[in-house]
Each structure stands twice: as C-alpha cells, then as structure tokens.
Amino acid sequence: MTTLSPRQQQILEFLRAFIEEHDYPPSIRDIQEGCGISSTSVVDYNLRKLEEKGYIRRDREISRGIELLGARGRRTRIVEVPLLGTIAAGQPIPVPSSDRWAADAEDYVPVTEEMVRGRTNVFALKVRGKSMIEDLIDDGDIVFLEPVRHADDGDRVAVWLKDRGEVTLKRIYRENGRIRLQPANSAMEPIYTTPDNVEIQGRFISSIRPSE
Amino acid sequence: MTTLSPRQQQILEFLRAFIEEHDYPPSIRDIQEGCGISSTSVVDYNLRKLEEKGYIRRDREISRGIELLGARGRRTRIVEVPLLGTIAAGQPIPVPSSDRWAADAEDYVPVTEEMVRGRTNVFALKVRGKSMIEDLIDDGDIVFLEPVRHADDGDRVAVWLKDRGEVTLKRIYRENGRIRLQPANSAMEPIYTTPDNVEIQGRFISSIRPSE
C-alpha cells in the first residue's frame, strides 16, 4: 500500500475520530476546520488521494459521502446471527424457515461475516456441557450452525432426538442401519439410535467463546 | 417505549438498511424517495417523532445528522487487529508501542470489538503447534493479546525466551525464584527458566479459529 503524506494521515485520523464520535462522516468543511486547513479544495484533493490509495470510498456529489475502508481496502460487514437458545436444553429448537427465520430469537450475536463462512440463514446456539470438548467446543461457547436436513458422516450436527425430546451437538455416523452420535469427549459414550428417531437441525460452522 | 406509527416504523427500517449499505445516514430526501413520501416535511415531522421517542438522535442543521440509537440500532464496531506474526516462530516479536504500534503489521484481522474485550492496542498472533490444546487453543488459531509487561500466576502469556530467541504461548507461574512455563498439553513438559531470561510480551485475551 502506498505511503501517505502527513496531511493525509491527519485527515484519515480525523475521519476515524469524527465517525467514532458522531456515527456519521464529516463534511469537507468539517475536515477543513478539524485539521486546520485553509481551503476546502485541499481537503478534496487529499480525499481523492486517499480514495486512490484505497483507504476510503467516496460517493460523489453526496454530502458526507465518505466511507472508511479497512486494512486492505476491504469492508468487513457484520452479521447479526439470531441466538435461538441453548443446545442440550430440554426443548426442541424450532428450526428457522427462511422467511421468518429469526422472528422469535431472544437475542442476536453480532459477528464478522467470516464467522458464518458466507452461509445464509445461519443461527446460533449456546452450548451446555463439555461433550464436544475435544473438538475444542467448551461449555458456554456459542456455536454457529447452518440449517440443513442432511449431513455427511463425521459432521458435527445439532440433532433432535425425538424420544428424548432433546437437542444435542454431536458428530454423526451412519453404521449399518443405525445412527451413532459421537461426543468428542473420551469420558463419554456414544449414543446409538435409529434414523427415524433423529432429526438433523443444523451443521456446525464455527464457534466463539464469549468473555470469560 | 412508545408505539410507532407504520410510517415511523418504515422510516426506521429504511434508516437501518441505508446505513447498512452506505455506512453513512440518508438525507431527508433520500428517506423521502426510499419510503415513497411526497414531501420532505413529512419526513422531518416523523424524524422529530422518532427523536422524541428515543429511537434516533439528530444533529440539527447538519446534513445526514441522524444517529441510530437503541439495542438494535447500536452499531457493533469492527476493530482491525494487527496480525504481527506467528507465535513459536524463531524470531522475537517486536512488542508494539502505542504510537506506531501497527506500522509493520503484515495483515489485519477484522473482529467485533467484543473479541478485544475493550482493551486497546491489542495485537494478534497466529498459533503454531498444539501446546495449548487443553486450553482450547489449536494449531492455526489466532490469539489476541494485550501488550503487558507483567502478569499474574496462571495467566496465559506470550513470552520471549531470550536464550532460545523464541516467543511462545504458555501459562506462567513463579516458583521460588524461577519461572515455570506450563503448556496446556499433558503430553508436554513445562519449561523451567529464570526471570531474567523471559520477557512477557502480552497477555491472552481471546482467540478465534479461522475457516477450516
């Protein structure tokens, strides 16, 4: 990335501070005053430079049409993932449909779009228990799942066990007519059951660990 | 919180969508067109209502001077954390100073501010090896550290071992005059050394697991 003149650094820093404070970008004249510049054209000139170099994006002819870009000229968006409940809770988790998939979410988890790996309709569950500890999923972690009905052997999936009326996160394996739900915890035994007793609710995408 | 008229809900929703798309608020006339309203004064009227009811904040006389308030409006900010290198690399990692703390970063990791727990000057390192696997930090994970020089017993810290010319992530314990660097991996032995051989570079805050 190209180098910035002192004035450009100053303007960039002012942009950050201004947006941080106001939640909307400054006008050219705001920048002018804030940086002690004597003419608006100087601001315009340097903003063009900053745009060429990929630090900002401008919408021409539009007041305050300045958008700060990230490190490599990219813009990281935030996805609000609905937190639908706890996994291993006694209640089955309603699987979201795509139209009103988040209507009954208690809460939302804001994460960078990288966490959902480009998937759509991702939902989140809070993990209870340590049954997946060897897959590095701890008690209290939040897991992100994509709503799928089918999974491959070895996938980490949230399944609803009909006879137990319970949803659990396990690795799934099909073994000659029956289903093995394998915890990632050597102290725990797998669950064996039949295909008609399980309903796959989602496949594991990623997880985060909330503040300790 | 008071109830909103359909028009006010419509405007509020438009505000959210517009800001999400542009990163700056709409003008009155943007709202007018976007909501199919025939007069700017109607927009102004309803914006006043929204401000009275506490959904937005307005800066008078300032174009696009609208700020979204409230839980759903509160924007989660993104922090660009400099990725300074790999931990357990052969090279000591230069600890950033607060003024030019990120000048030599190879890359930046965008994360929600929750990941840095409100700390400032946080930096990131990519983990190599499984020495902290029982603390749920895997090979390839990215850890976030706050630059500190001192730590308490049991803290997970990045330390520079002077004699090895190496930086490593371990739990630190002081034991009658010497230092024990404890891996979270029962297959590995702790490192014993002397206080003058270690230099604490940062304390563990959180970690993420990049795409698999």
Added chain:
DNA sequence: CGTTCCCGCGAACATCCGTTCGGACGGCGC
C-alpha cells in the same frame, strides 16, 4: 357542527456542501 389533534402536502428559503478553476509555491531533473 365546532374544536382539537395527528398526519400529510407543497412550496419557498437559507444554508450547507461538493466541485471546479485559476493561480502560486517549492522540490526535482534536465
């Protein structure tokens, strides 16, 4: 029916604001 209140409409106004243009200053290479 009259009054009041909420809400919408249209136009006009004053200002805000992005853009442009001519000019100037200083460093650098030829």
Added chain:
DNA sequence: GCGCCGTCCGAACGGATGTTCGCGGGAACG
C-alpha cells in the same frame, strides 16, 4: 533557467439539504 509535478490557496458556482409555514383531510370528542 525551464518545465514538470505534487501540494496548497482563495473564491465562486450550483446543486443538495434541513427547516419553516400555510393549508387540508380525517378521526375523536364534546
């Protein structure tokens, strides 16, 4: 010197934008 280039200056133009005001329709109420 001379030209070129990056940067800055001051002023002006014109469109964008927030604000205001008078007016009207409709619902609720006495």
